[in-house]
C-alpha cells in the first residue's frame with residue numbers, strides 16, 4: 001500500500017523530522033554526487049522510463065498481482081506478452097534496448113520466468129511500507145516499500161526483492177553493498193516490528209532474512225556421479241545450452257554405465273559359483289543380479305550414436321527444455337527460481353548503519369554549503385566508469401560532465417578516422 005502525501009506528513013510530524021529519506025536518494029548520491037545535485041537539489045526532472053525501468057515495473061506488477069490473487073498462474077505470461085506488444089506499438093526511442101540481441105534475450109528470460117516460476121508456499125504481502133530511523137548529525141528517517149514479504153515455516157520474516165537486472169555483482173563483498181536497501185528495510189522491521197494478522201510482532205535480526213529473486217535467471221540442480229548435488233545458475237532462456245556438456249556426458253555415459261553393471265553381474269556370478277557359497281547366499285546373489293539386469297534393460301534403449309546425441313542436444317537447446325531427452329535425464333535436473341540470499345547478522349547490520357550514517361552526514365553537510373556545485377562536484381567521466389552514464393543515467397542530457405565526455409570521445413573518433421600522410425597521398429593517387 002503506497003502512503004499518501006498527507007500520511008507521510010503525519011509520519012514526519014510524529015518523528016519530528018522535516019523530510020523522509022528514500023533509498024534511491026542515497027544510492028543516487030553513491031552513484032554520482034552530480035546526479036544527486038541535479039535530481040534532489042536543483043530538482044531537474046525528466047519524464048519517462050528507460051527500457052529497464054519500464055520492463056522492471058511490468059515484471060514486478062505481474063508477479064505481485066499474481067500473489068495478490070488478481071491474476072492466475074497462466075495469465076502471467078499472457079499479460080507479459082500483452083505488455084511486450086504494447087511496448088512494440090509505442091516504438092518509443094527512449095524505451096529501446098541497446099541492441100536487438102539484448103532486447104530478445106531480456107524478453108525471452110522473462111517469458112521463461114512467467115511460464116516456469118515456482119510459487120512461494122506462504123502468504124505473501126506486497127508493497128508494505130517500512131520505516132527505519134538512524135541518528136547522525138541529525139535524525140534520519142527512511143521510508144520505503146518491500147516488494148514482497150512472508151513468514152516462512154521457521155517463523156522468519158523474509159524480505160523478497162524482485163530483480164530484472166543482471167546477476168553480476170550479486171556475489172561476495174559487492175552483494176553486501178547491493179543489499180544495502182534491503183538491509184535498511186531489515187533494520188526498519190527490526191526497529192518497529194510488523195503487523196501480522198492484526199498483531200504487532202517483533203523480529204530480532206536473526207529472524208529476518210533478505211532475498212533476491214533474480215527473475216532472468218534460474219538455478220539448475222542435479223546429482224553428480226560422486227553423490228553430491230550441484231547447483232548452477234543460468235540465464236533462463238539458455239539453461240539447456242548452459243548444461244549442454246553435462247547432458248552430452250549423461251548420454252555418452254550410458255554405454256559405460258551398462259558396461260559397469262555387466263561387470264558387477266560378472267562378479268556376482270563368480271561369487272555365486274564359489275564352493276563356499278551357501279544356498280541362501282546364492283539366492284541373494286540371484287536377486288541382486290536380477291535387479292542389475294533390470295537396470296541394464298532400462299538403460300539399453302538409450303544407447304545413442306554421436307549423431308543422435310548431437311541432434312538431441314541441438315533440439316533441446318533450441319526448445320530450451322528437456323522434452324526430447326529420455327525420462328531418466330529429465331528426472332535428473334531440477335530448475336528452480338534463482339534466489340540469492342544475503343547473510344545478515346548484528347555485525348553486518350552495524351557496519352551498514354555506520355556507512356549509511358556517514359553518507360547521510362556527508363550529504364547533509366554538502367547540502368548546507370553555499371556553493372552547491374562546488375560541494376557536489378565530481379571528477380570527469382572516464383571510459384572505464386562510463387557504463388552508468390551512457391546506459392542508465394536519466395539526466396545525462398542535462399549533465400555537463402556527460403557533454404564533455406561525449407565531445408572528448410567524438411574528438412578521439414575523428415582523430416582515429418583521419419588518414420595519415422602516406423594514406424592521404426595514396427588516396428589521391430600521389431604516392
Ligand code: SF4
Nearest residue numbers: 032035389393399402
Ligand atoms: S551522466 Fe554521469 S556524471 Fe552526469 S549526472 Fe549522470 S551519472 Fe553523473
